[in-house]
Amino acid sequence: MSDQQQQASVPPARIFTPGLVLQLGGGFVAALLLLNRLVKLIDQKLVHFDRPPFWPISIFLPRLPNLKETLVAVAVAVLFLFAVFVLSKIKYRLAAVMLAGILLVLGTNLIQGYQTGFVIPIAAGGEKGGQYYSDALQVGDARAFLLNYAQLQPGLKVHSRTHPPGAVLLFYLLLQAGLSPAMISVLLAVVSICLSAFFLYRIFYLEYKNDGLPGRLTFLWLLIPAVQIYYAASLDALIAGLLTGALYFILHPRPVVGIIGSMCLIGLASFLTFGVVFILPVMIGYELWRKRSLWRSALVVAVLLLSYLITFRTIHFNYFDSFLIASRLENPHGFYLLADPASYFFTRLEGVCEIVLFLGPFLGWLLLQGLGSLKPSSPNLSALTWLGALTLAAMFLAGAFHTGETARACLFIYPYLFFPVAAYLQQGRLSPPDAKILPALVFFQSLLMQMFGFYFW
Numbered sequence: 001m002s003d004q005q006q007q008a009s010v011p012p013a014r015i016f017t018p019g020l021v022l023q024l025g026g027g028f029v030a031a032l033l034l035l036n037r038l039v040k041l042i043d044q045k046l047v048h049f050d051r052p053p054f055w056p057i058s059i060f061l062p063r064l065p066n067l068k069e070t071l072v073a074v075a076v077a078v079l080f081l082f083a084v085f086v087l088s089k090i091k092y093r094l095a096a097v098m099l100a101g102i103l104l105v106l107g108t109n110l111i112q113g114y115q116t117g118f119v120i121p122i123a124a125g126g127e128k129g130g131q132y133y134s135d136a137l138q139v140g141d142a143r144a145f146l147l148n149y150a151q152l153q154p155g156l157k158v159h160s161r162t163h164p165p166g167a168v169l170l171f172y173l174l175l176q177a178g179l180s181p182a183m184i185s186v187l188l189a190v191v192s193i194c195l196s197a198f199f200l201y202r203i204f205y206l207e208y209k210n211d212g213l214p215g216r217l218t219f220l221w222l223l224i225p226a227v228q229i230y231y232a233a234s235l236d237a238l239i240a241g242l243l244t245g246a247l248y249f250i251l252h253p254r255p256v257v258g259i260i261g262s263m264c265l266i267g268l269a270s271f272l273t274f275g276v277v278f279i280l281p282v283m284i285g286y287e288l289w290r291k292r293s294l295w296r297s298a299l300v301v302a303v304l305l306l307s308y309l310i311t312f313r314t315i316h317f318n319y320f321d322s323f324l325i326a327s328r329l330e331n332p333h334g335f336y337l338l339a340d341p342a343s344y345f346f347t348r349l350e351g352v353c354e355i356v357l358f359l360g361p362f363l364g365w366l367l368l369q370g371l372g373s374l375k376p377s378s379p380n381l382s383a384l385t386w387l388g389a390l391t392l393a394a395m396f397l398a399g400a401f402h403t404g405e406t407a408r409a410c411l412f413i414y415p416y417l418f419f420p421v422a423a424y425l426q427q428g429r430l431s432p433p434d435a436k437i438l439p440a441l442v443f444f445q446s447l448l449m450q451m452f453g454f455y456f457w
Contacts, residue, residue, distance in 0.1 A: 028361035056353035092215025121233035166271030185233035195241030336399035358407035370424030388416030
């Protein structure tokens with residue numbers, strides 16, 4: 001027997017031993033608490049800056065679950081175990097993975113209670129609240145709202161005024177369809193999960209050509225705390241689903257399909273968020289890096305620009321003026337670094353740390369382990385990972401995401417962070433016990449975070 005055959009016949013060693021699990025989990029919590037205390041001390045003793053009480057989580061209140069909520073959590077944990085059992089039997093078929101993801105996201109949010117989990121995130125405060133829903137209640141005529149958006153934008157609520165009009169108009173259309181706030185929450189969860197899961201599955205299938213692996217990877221991604229917490233009742237989840245779809249079409253081997261798909265999904269996302277600028281350097285950089293050309297990206301950007309020129313000519317909505325208005329509203333005192341250097345630095349650090357927190361210690365550890373094997377196993381995903389990370393870093397440096405809240409507002413970054421994890425798992429370096437315990441560890445963090453914390457936006 002050759003050395004390679006002998007190595008292949010030796011099963012992988014256990015990684016997630018009780019000792020390592022305690023080290024990763026305990027070290028992760030200790031590091032966060034230490035950073036929180038250190039940042040608080042700097043704020044109080046050295047220089048005052050924009051600091052949320054539970055830094056690095058931007059908006060958070062601790063809570064203790066009551067008996068009913070604890071029983072719901074137990075039921076959701078049982079549902080998770082049942083889902084893992086069924087999915088393993090049917091080789092993680094995509095439709096079943098989607099259904100499991102939907103049920104688990106709705107289940108973990110139900111731990112907060114019906115009102116807190118599904119109504120408050122959409123409609124807190126009603127017309128006087130600060131949500132897209134609150135502004136949508138004031139829209140009498142959608143066409144008039146769009147025609148006069150530049151004048152209306154500064155007077156909109158805190159979220160709406162820094163977004164294109166599509167954010168408010170989406171909720172307006174859902175209200176016109178007769179949906180209640182809770183129904184809107186559920187609909188956003190279902191559509192967002194299906195979009196993200198479908199396109200992630202297709203990305204993994206494109207890269208690894210393995211019938212079982214894409215489903216297992218997609219299911220594991222759906223268990224990430226950021227997904228479990230923010231994929232219900234959040235417009236950002238829908239945006240993340242659209243941008244994940246755009247990522248798939250950027251990778252698509254057929255140019256015509258890739259171009260049309262990218263145009264449609266980036267165009268839809270651009271009407272919901274100005275954060276769509278994230279995908280443009282990723283798309284252009286990927287084509288330059290991997291294809292040594294620019295014609296696909298140039299065509300997509302040209303059609304997007306043309307579409308907004310037509311929009312301006314027909315209904316007089318100036319997308320670029322709206323973008324500048326949003327930028328001024330987000331940074332009323334000018335460039336954040338010059339206006340408030342201390343807050344600029346610590347909110348940038350806060351943004352990074354919150355993303356890491358909502359990824360968790362176990363996937364974070366695998367991310368670091370998988371970086372080295374990502375390029376050999378998938379040069380395409382390696383290029384996208386670095387492009388995504390560098391683009392988001394550039395946005396942070398430019399002052400975007402002014403007050404943090406990045407685990408929600410930057411949901412679109414989690415597929416990029418997951419690609420090194422996928423590369424590590426694709427190589428079969430987890431033992432069978434580790435492959436079973438990893439999803440449980442990731443989901444257990446999501447469960448605990450839902451039980452003991454309230455997250456609002």
